[in-house]
Amino acid sequence: MTRVQSPALTHMCRNCGRHFSLHQVREVHAAEHTPEGEAEVLVCPVCGSYDLDPLSEVPNAG
Numbered sequence: 001m002t003r004v005q006s007p008a009l010t011h012m013c014r015n016c017g018r019h020f021s022l023h024q025v026r027e028v029h030a031a032e033h034t035p036e037g038e039a040e041v042l043v044c045p046v047c048g049s050y051d052l053d054p055l056s057e058v059p060n061a062g
Ligand SMILES: [Zn+2]
Pocket: 013, 014, 015, 016, 017, 018, 044, 045, 046, 047, 048, 049
């Protein structure tokens, strides 16, 4: 069991103000109207808001 180093926080929820890494907010949904057949959306896992901002400055994850 290899532990993966926790990814850097790259997104901020504009609704609740919390910071998340991409894998926490990323959801892939089936979307027949796209060439890939799926669409990626960003959802806050805490409050469920779709209003997420990518962080331009990634804090030092240590
Ligand atoms: Zn939120």
